[in-house]
Amino acid sequence: MSVAHNFIRLAGGIVLGLTTLLVNASAQTQTDPLPSWNDNAPKAAIVAFVEKVSKENSPDFIPEPERIAVFDNDGTLWVEHPMYVQPAFALDRVKAEAAAHPEWKDTQPFKAVLEGDMKALAAAGEKGLVELIMETHSDMTSDAFQKVVSEWLATARDPRFKRPYTALVYQPMLELLAYLRASGFKTFIVSGGGIEFMRPWVEQVYGVPPEQVVGSSIKTQFEMRDGVPTLFRLLQTNFIDDKSGKPVGINEHIGRRPIAAFGNSDGDLEMLQWTTIGGTTPRFGLIVHHTDADREYAYDRDAEFGRLDKALDAAAINQWTVVDMKADWKQILPEK
Structure with a gap:
């Protein structure tokens, strides 16, 4: 066999190898459910958990009706600084x-x-x-309240990013919500924010229907006004869905104990504990740690809004996954 022929075979093999690598890389990119996440430990932990509870041949398989995932909103799904929305x-x-x-x-x-x-x-x-x-x-x-909320969100702009608040959602968390739903999970928002403040827009922004929102509320009463049945909002607190109130709200609204919980602050501590400690099936807890002052904000133990102190300590004890926004997210906000 001539030297030229050997060279042609070698070159052909290199081209074929490079082509295979490019095809495989392209396929991996297309099938990656979390493309805005860096290939670090948090992403691997999420995928490993989802796969073991959703594959029928897995010893840790959990039926779809029991695949409940709960998400805090402020600071977990969208920006909460310089103050809550x-x-x-x-x-x-x-x-x-x-x-x-x-x-x-x-x-x-x-x-x-x-x-x-x-x-x-x-x-x-x-x-x-x-x-x-x-x-x-x-x-x-x-x-009337939901109309006021919708109109305000259509015109209000965040002071730093100059974008609508509903555009300041975290792209990696949007991907996570979609990935979980594609894997048979039912996703709920469990927030200290007002339930009727969130319901007008969460389905469009997060893909979470209004009936899957748990939040704080004020008392309402039924009234007939000019022959029209209405619900009227009173100047009285009904329920505060924060801290120890979150497990109570989950129990009252959802009726199932979640198997996965996602938060970012001490206000989510009890929700994470309720979800992950005890039980006979696999459980998953994740905390979003704000560490990127350039692309978003950096804060934790001394923050006025979204303080992360006790829950950060509890994460190490309970083996919750902690997301370092700066290190673990390729992209934070969606493209304009």
Whole structure:
């Protein structure tokens, strides 16, 4: 065999090998359910868990009706800094309704909002924030409230990114939601945010229908108004779906104990504990750790919004997966 013939065979083999590698790489890219995740430990842990509970020949197989996954919203599915989105909505509602409430000009924390006094607003603390939310979210029908929420989200913009709040969702988590549903999971949002604040938009943004949302609520009552049946929102707290309230809300709304829970703060600690500790089937817990100040924000133990302290310590004890946003996510927000 001539030297030329050997060279041609060798070159052909190299080309064939490169072609095979490119085809395999392309196929892997097309079938990767989590393309915005770097190939690090968190991604591997997610895929391993999903595969072992969803493959029928697996000893850890779990039937579809029991494949319940719960997700916190603020800081887990969308941006929660410089403040939660719902309080931002409440502040704008105070300004929009100020003309009908002249007493607010001399009453804190409303006075602070109208004067742009962030120091006084911060001094009002959680109590003041709750008062703002209650006043601006009540004394109207449920239909009217959902209309106000939808209209605000259509025009409001985040101060840093200058994008609609519903565009500030995490691309890796959107992929995770879709991957779980494709694997026979039913996905729920379990948030400290208001249930009726979230319901108008979560299906369009996350693919989660409104009946699969668990959240905080104020009391409503049925009334006939001009012959029309309505639900009217009262100035009374009904349920706070945060911290220890989350397992209670899950039990009341879902009726099944989840096998997977996803959060980012101490407000999600009890939900993660309820989901992962105990039980006879495989369980999975994941915490999103905000570590990327350039692409999003970096915060944890000392944060005013989304504090991650006790839950971060508990993650090591309970072997929950911790996502380092800077290291583990190729992309954080969807493309514009």
